[in-house]
Amino acid sequence: MGSFLFYIKGYVRIRVTGYGVPRFVNICSKRGIRLWDIEKQNDLYLTNILISDFYKIREIVRKTKVKASIVSKHGLPFFFARMSARKCFVAGAFLCFFWLLYMKNFIWAIEINGNVSITDNMILDYLNQNNIEMGTRIEHIETEELEKAFRRDFNDITWISVGQEGTVLTIDIKERDVALYEEKDMFASSLYAPNDGVVTSIVVRRGIARVKEGDAVTEGQLLVDGILPIEKTDGTIGGYRLVNADADITISYSDTYADKLSFYGEEKAYTGEQTEEFYMRLGNKVYYFHWFMPKYANAEIQHEYKQLQLWEHFYLPLWYGTKEYKEYEIIKVKKDKKELESKLYENLEIFLESLEEKGVQNIQKDVKIGTSGSMLTLSGNLILENSNMLRREINASIGTELENGQYNSIINGDER
Amino acid sequence: MKKSNNPSKTEKKEHLADLFCLPHDVVCGASNVTVVGSMRVFIENYKGILEYNNEEILLQGKHKKIKILGHCLKIRTYNEEEMVIDGGIEGILFMD
Known part of the structure; x- marks a missing residue:
């Protein structure tokens, strides 16, 4: 804090020479003249002193028979004096400061x-x-x-x-959460088969199972019913309870898979020619900076840019970056069979992964590589298991299917 | 660290300071020297500088002289209350 105050007040570094330097320092101290950062270099002493105190040492210098001269000047008073000679720079600095103050009022x-x-x-x-x-x-x-x-x-x-x-x-x-949303937003629902197949397992937590393990089902067939009949003590149905059916069901089914890739294709061959240009975007205006821009018939452009950020959470509407152009030629190539094969298998894996994301698992795959004209093919059968059932809401229209009078006794909603 | 030219007086003052639980440097007027590591020394209760160069600084205390030995010694702060010396401190001597 002290050094900051010294900077505000302004200070000079002085050189003191002579035999009476310790005496000079002691007298300064006694008279309340502050000296700091005193060091000795060969035969001379260097020390800092405030500008206001510098004018007070004249008498002490005469008394102690030392010589004092200024080595350097520091602090705001000297800074302002220097700046008065650079009016344009100061004006620019002020403009910049006020521009930043103005810019901080907007979202960038x-x-x-x-x-x-x-x-x-x-x-x-x-x-x-x-x-x-x-x-x-x-x-x-x-x-x-x-x-x-x-x-x-x-x-x-x-x-x-x-x-x-x-x-x-x-x-x-x-x-x-999508699944939660579907169920929560429904008044009551049943589960249906998403595709043709055979039920390989079924565990019902809520609702009435309409199929059992080993049953063949068709797409859209009711699997677990969300309408629960309420039986009276005499065995007759006294009403219905509507629930969101909940069960773990897997349906196994087979599907065909076919993919093909051509032996002949086009590839980019880089010529080795490349150039880079710097650009700047201020608001909506873009400025490019380059010496010479060669014309490429085909070029791959790579863009890299950054927004000007002065500090965290303070962005300005100025983007800067580079555009790199890499020239290439398109050439026709005959692809390697092994390479194509691995690409076809890679595609199959991607396909199976996408199915897995939808809740469909691959149990068995029986695929073969073949050639058809100029194409390499990968085709065969997949045995899949789907555990993602269709959920459909039971709406008021279901009432028409229920007996008259009994509909009124339906207990509303989920038991949870 | 309390230093005095007159042992009997000093002893009396020290006894008094002990009796009333008073700080010795205030009662005896002894110089207060605090060393931080081997690169900084704070000195209070001194009269002035007698000699100064990069290897040693000789100060006049109230009763004794204090010699700070070291290398690249600089006086960071110097006023009537305290003095701060920076540099490679190698030793402190108290001399009559």
Whole structure:
């Protein structure tokens, strides 16, 4: 803190020579003249002294018969004196400062976190509809209102937080679990077969099983009924209870698989020619900087850019980066059979992985590599097991299927 | 560290300080020397500098002289209350 105050007040580093330097230092101390960072270099002493004190040492210098001269000047008073000779620089610095002050009133970056099914573009479009985009004044953004609007217009959002820090608008989202959503939002539901096949296992937790293990089922067939009849003590049906059917069911089925790849294809052959250009985007205007730009018939362009960030949460509407152009020629090539084979098997694995994500597991695969004209094929049968059943809501129309009078005694909803 | 030219007086003052639980440097006027590692020394209760160079600094205390030995010695702060010396401290001597 002391050194900061010295900087504000301004100080000089002086050179003191002569025999009476210790005496000079002692007298300064006694008279309250502050000296600091005293060091000896050969026959001379260097010390710092405040500007105001420098004018007081004249008498002490005469008395102690030493010589004092200024080595360097430090602090704000000297800085301002130097700056008075550089008016344009100072004006530019002030302009820059006020420009930054002005710019901090706007949103220059939007960060979206936690979204899965709702894409960034959907959110940005929605913000746009609400007149929020890069360059919107921060005072025009009502974060609480925006949160409410999001919750109102996006059913899949269970939690949202809209925050603004610096020039960044941050949107944190938690989306609804889809499976949970389907069941929770339904009044009552039954489970149906998603495809033709054979039931390999069925464990019912809620509802009435309409099929058993080993039964062949067709697509759309009712598997677990969500309508539970309530039996009276005399064995007659007194009413119906509607529930969300819940069961672990797997249906096994076979499917054909076919994929082919051509032996002949086109490939990029890089010529080795490449160039790079620097560019800058200020708002919507883009400026390119390059000495010479060769013309390429085909070129691969790689883009790398960054937004100017002064510090955390303080972005400015200035992007800079490079564009790299790599020239290539398109050449026709005959592909290696082994390479194509591995590519076909790779495609099959990707296909099976995508099925797995949908709840379908591969039990057995019987595929063969073959050639058909200029194509290499991979085809065969897959035995699959689907554990993702179709859930359909039981709506009021079901009442027509139930006997008159009994419909009224339906106990509403889930037992949970 | 309390130093005095007159042992009997010093002893009396020290006894008094012990009796009333008073700080010795205040009662006896002894110099207060605090060493931080081997690179900084704080000194209070001194009268002035007698000699100064990069290898040694000789100070006049109230009763004794204090010699700071070392290399690259610099006086970081110097005023009537305290003095801060930076550098490679090698030894501190108290001399009559």
